[in-house]
Amino acid sequence: MNRLTATTSGEVVIDADDLGRRFGDLEAVRGVTFQVGAGEVFGFLGPNGAGKTTTINMLCTLLRPSSGKASIAGLDTVSQERAVRRCIGLIFQKPTLDEALTAEQNLRFHAYAYGLDAAVREEQIRRLLTMVELWERRGDDVRTFSGGMRRRLEIARGLLHQPRVLFLDEPTLGLDPQTRRRIWEYLGELRATDGLTIFLTTHYMDEAENCDRIAVIDHGQIVALDTPERLKAAVSGDLITIASPSPAAAADQVLARHGLDPTIVGDSVTFQVPNGEDFLPEFIRSFQLPLRSISVRRPTLDDVFLELTGHAIREEAGSDERPKRSSRWKLQ
């Protein structure tokens, strides 16, 4: 059922074939199949606990699949484990830097561990530290770095050994918007210059929109796989949200007068119409209850996720701090 693949043309760099993993009675990942082409940015989108990290760990040789198989650049993740590790870069959800060492020492350790040539090593350290704007701070202990600086350093480190694929598990979790934007800039740059393939997991919809293709994962299964645009197109028309002091009554009226199916969230009522701009003037004229605000918007991946799975992506389940989504629902 998950063969919605239609990869970008060219070489397949990540090939997951019916990949599954159970932990005791729990089936964390069930028969996941997808392919990622060279130079593609591929996103795994789903709530916490959907099986994203488990999938990444299997692709990165840190976890053996219970069923199915996967290959990276044609190398099997189980039988050619070390060769796979050499051609992947990995940025984990939680920081994995040695805080007692300097930025440069952290990178140097990595270069030694991957057996890099001295000339390549020094050149790469300089190039990447400059890219992530930490060259000036290279001699400082990592313990003095902010969260954003650490993440940037980890990205530099993950790229040091010139991997074919960069895996990022929730790369911008808990980071400020400015740092998040910078990180996406680096990734875009690397993809353009080095043809890097990027695989990332996220439960942030706005982040997923940076991807070429997205696999939506829920309860260990891929429920949809397509470009962000096509996924959004699956939710037809526009979404109208009204805020009202009496949302229940407002919802009743929307149903009775327009035959639409509204959803109530807090004091707002949301419903879907084929064309928002045409619909609004008539709607406002005829609406008989007080309105606090009204907005029309194109569907986001949030809506796609809701449509596909029947439940909202559980952002609040994350322990990170990020401005609450509710602002989206106000008049923009």
Add this chain to the structure above:
Amino acid sequence: MIEVYRGAWVVAYRELLRFLRDRSRVAASIVFPLLFLAIFGAGFTNIVGVMTGGIDLMQFMYPGVIAMAVVTGALAAGISVASDREDGFLREILVAPLSRTGIILGKAFGAAAVGLTQTLLLLAVGPLVGVDLSFSVIARLVPIALVLSLGVSGLGILVSSYVRSQQGVQMLIQLLVFPLVFLAGVFFPLDSVPVWMEILSKANPVTYGVDAIRQVMLGSELAGAGLGLTAFGHTMSIGEEVLLVGALGSALLAGAAWRFGRSE
């Protein structure tokens, strides 16, 4: 094979680098054994007087204290594994193209490198306590300390694969240090202790390492003078002691590597 070798040196390099960068740790690792030497020495030397073989307690304790530093440093390899696991750095090591066995050897050799650095620093006070050190003594001391350190670090790492949390490992290792060091003949000769203690001490592998280091530093004639270690009525030679510690240590390290490969 190259991945075993690279894993070992890269992990050991980091251990030593971390140690050398941490000035307070370097200082503490020297001051602590010296405190033992100074306090016990000052307290007991006059009571004990001249011991068999014509040495005083300070001279007797000095090699023991060096062995103690090596043993505590080696056990700390287990704490190092647990702390890497806790602060996430272990994942960086595990996902690199290195062998699991190499990583464990790296932790062991790293602890040994730290222990040897400590040993060399502690040797500087040798003349002060009346122990003459020649180059040939040091050249024989280093490999013995290395074997002792590698073996004991196997025990420390083994602990860390059963007890997962850093605090748990730290507690358990402190619990181990006490009997391993105190029942190893570091502070008093084992020729005049009660039978139960003698049995425990001779079952303690560290005892043989301590005795080998003492024989090297004070001269093997001490063994003949009754301060040497006898097992089953046989006075152990340095070679036998090193062999015993080495064999047991290899088994511990192999066990640690095997457990690590399975559990991480």
